[in-house]
Amino acid sequence: MKKQLVRHTRDYFQRIYNQVPDAIFLSPGRINIIGEHVDYNDGFVLPAAINKYVCFALRKTNNDTISFHAKDINESYSLSIHDNLAPVETMWVNYLLGVLDELKRRNKKVSGFQMAFSSTVPMGSGLSSSAAVECGLAFALNTLFDLGLSRQEIALIGQQAEHRFAGVKCGIMDQFASVFGKKNKVIKLDCTTLDYSYYDAHLGDYSLLLLDSCVKHTHLTSGYNDRRNEVEVGLKMIQSQFPEVHTFRHCSLEMIENLKTELGDIIYKRCLFVVKEIARVGQAIAALQAKDYPLLGQTMTETHWGLSKEYEVSCPEIDFLVETMVQHEGVLGSRMMGGGFGGCSI
Ligand code: ADP
Ligand code: MG
Numbered sequence: 383m384k385k386q387l388v389r390h391t392r393d394y395f396q397r398i399y400n401q402v403p404d405a406i407f408l409s410p411g412r413i414n415i416i417g418e419h420v421d422y423n424d425g426f427v428l429p430a431a432i433n434k435y436v437c438f439a440l441r442k443t444n445n446d447t448i449s450f451h452a453k454d455i456n457e458s459y460s461l462s463i464h465d466n467l468a469p470v471e472t473m474w475v476n477y478l479l480g481v482l483d484e485l486k487r488r489n490k491k492v493s494g495f496q497m498a499f500s501s502t503v504p505m506g507s508g509l510s511s512s513a514a515v516e517c518g519l520a521f522a523l524n525t526l527f528d529l530g531l532s533r534q535e536i537a538l539i540g541q542q543a544e545h546r547f548a549g550v551k552c553g554i555m556d557q558f559a560s561v562f563g564k565k566n567k568v569i570k571l572d573c574t575t576l577d578y579s580y581y582d583a584h585l586g587d588y589s590l591l592l593l594d595s596c597v598k599h600t601h602l603t604s605g606y607n608d609r610r611n612e613v614e615v616g617l618k619m620i621q622s623q624f625p626e627v628h629t630f631r632h633c634s635l636e637m638i639e640n641l642k643t644e645l646g647d648i649i650y651k652r653c654l655f656v657v658k659e660i661a662r663v664g665q666a667i668a669a670l671q672a673k674d675y676p677l678l679g680q681t682m683t684e685t686h687w688g689l690s691k692e693y694e695v696s697c698p699e700i701d702f703l704v705e706t707m708v709q710h711e712g713v714l715g716s717r718m719m720g721g722g723f724g725g726c727s728i
Contacts, residue, residue, distance in 0.1 A: 409518025429568065431559055436500075443495055448463060448494055451497070476549075477547065492526075501514070540557035558571055606723070693722075700725070704718065
């Protein structure tokens with residue numbers, strides 16, 4: 383499938399531009415075992431890159447034009463390297479312009495180039511096609527134009543591109559997982575410090591299975607940004623009572639219970655989820671290390687009901703998938719995966 387993707391992307395590039403690309407890049411999507419909606423709440427997450435990719439074919443030119451072709455949706459876009467960059471109506475273009483803008487802000491210069499891309503990461507399914515697009519372009523330009531960016535900078539460029547040009551206030555998990563992923567490894571990422579370590583992804587006799595609900599989301603309108611605002615307000619209210627709380631990591635369940643009335647029903651539930659989820663990731667990592675897969679599965683299912691009832695980012699179709707799956711003998715746990723409002727269950 384990977385070879386086919388590369389071949390099709392290269393052939394497409396040649397057909398569109400009548401030229402051979404200088405280089406091909408593969409940028410992976412990701413799964414996340416546990417730690418949902420805590421990457422922007424100073425938690426830990428446990429993602430892994432997967433064998434589904436956005437494939438980029440690129441060629442440097444001798445002029446000032448930058449051209450993008452999106453094979454999967456048969457659309458194209460061109461601009462001059464001198465153009466002022468600002469978000470445009472066409473959503474997919476924004477992920478790419480956002481990256482160019484971030485390079486500009488860092489004084490990293492590119493000349494004209496031609497690019498075509500195609501993907502096996504489904505769009506809007508929670509496997510982070512958006513991060514794969516952003517980071518793939520940043521990685522490719524870094525190599526092609528010798529920009530000297532580190533992997534961490536590439537991940538941060540992807541995240542900022544999504545904030546500024548796509549309007550989605552995503553955390554750092556997706557971009558980090560795409561850029562730092564390694565074969566058969568999950569990454570434990572501390573979203574406060576960006577410290578990370580790798581764990582074996584082998585789960586004994588068990589496998590990770592994704593079920594695509596086929597309910598599509600777009601995080602610009604999904605409620606993702608609302609959640610970010612709600613927890614931001616919640617944290618400020620907690621801090622005004624408990625100044626020692628710098629982030630949700632320093633916050634206890636007792637503090638939230640104490641402030642239940644002040645926080646109000648919605649913000650109380652959101653904060654409750656975050657504090658519990660941060661603790662659950664710790665439990666899940668211990669279970670993974672101890673090869674206690676039933677406990678890992680149970681923790682994942684608890685996360686699901688937190689996401690569904692407290693953070694309210696699931697949907698009836700995903701709840702159905704989870705409820706149905708956990709009734710099967712041999713299924714250790716199940717949950718919604720990714721930002722939510724559709725997408726996949728794991
Ligand atoms: P997710 O990251 O979970 O897949 P998002 O809503 O964050 O979902 O990002 C999906 C968006 O990324 C798409 O709507 C599209 O704009 C862009 N995108 C992703 N993959 C492609 C692709 N292969 N071709 C064009 N645009 C893509
Ligand atoms: Mg995304």
